[in-house]
Amino acid sequence: MEGLVDAATLAGVPDAFQRLWTPHRMAYINAGADAMRAACPFCAAPEKSDADGLIVHRGRTAYVLLNLFPYNSGHLLVCPYRHIATYDQASPEEVAEIGELTQTGMRVLREVSRCDGFNIGMNQGAVAGAGVDEHLHQHVVPRWASDANFFPIIARTKALPQLLGEVRVAVAEAWPASGT
Numbered sequence: 001m002e003g004l005v006d007a008a009t010l011a012g013v014p015d016a017f018q019r020l021w022t023p024h025r026m027a028y029i030n031a032g033a034d035a036m037r038a039a040c041p042f043c044a045a046p047e048k049s050d051a052d053g054l055i056v057h058r059g060r061t062a063y064v065l066l067n068l069f070p071y072n073s074g075h076l077l078v079c080p081y082r083h084i085a086t087y088d089q090a091s092p093e094e095v096a097e098i099g100e101l102t103q104t105g106m107r108v109l110r111e112v113s114r115c116d117g118f119n120i121g122m123n124q125g126a127v128a129g130a131g132v133d134e135h136l137h138q139h140v141v142p143r144w145a146s147d148a149n150f151f152p153i154i155a156r157t158k159a160l161p162q163l164l165g166e167v168r169v170a171v172a173e174a175w176p177a178s179g180t
Helices: 023-038 041-047 092-113 150-155 164-174
Strands: 055-058 062-066 076-080 117-121 138-143
Touching: 041 055, 041 062, 041 076, 055 092, 055 164, 062 092, 062 164, 076 092, 092 117, 092 138, 092 164
Parallel strands: none
Antiparallel strands: 055 062, 062 076, 076 138, 117 138
């Protein structure tokens, strides 16, 4: 086949390591941990375009976006626009919409990714595992019966079969026009 190159003729020395290419992680590396702490990413996301903010749906009091550092492809976050830290600070309207958006997100992910189940939850505070502990957000993580759970446990690595931009477009296009 024309254009194919035999790996044996390329520069470098083969070794026993496999390579898992994750170019989407450059956003985190380039920003640095200090920049992520200095500005709330959940306050900044709605100010961006949907594509740049990874937003799949904008509601009245809350919105849905993809996690920049997903556990699985399609990992959604449901966030209130208001900068509040814990669930008990949310208004009744925010609580209701976060619940509605979570349900819709589950339906959309079932349709788009054919997942078999979900992990849904909120980590409240840094001690509870919240990466962004000052802005309330709920995780909606799709799961499949064929998940390869050994990979993150043994290699501390997640294999993500789709790019974030592709997932965002698929989920946003499948989101119902009614909004919930």
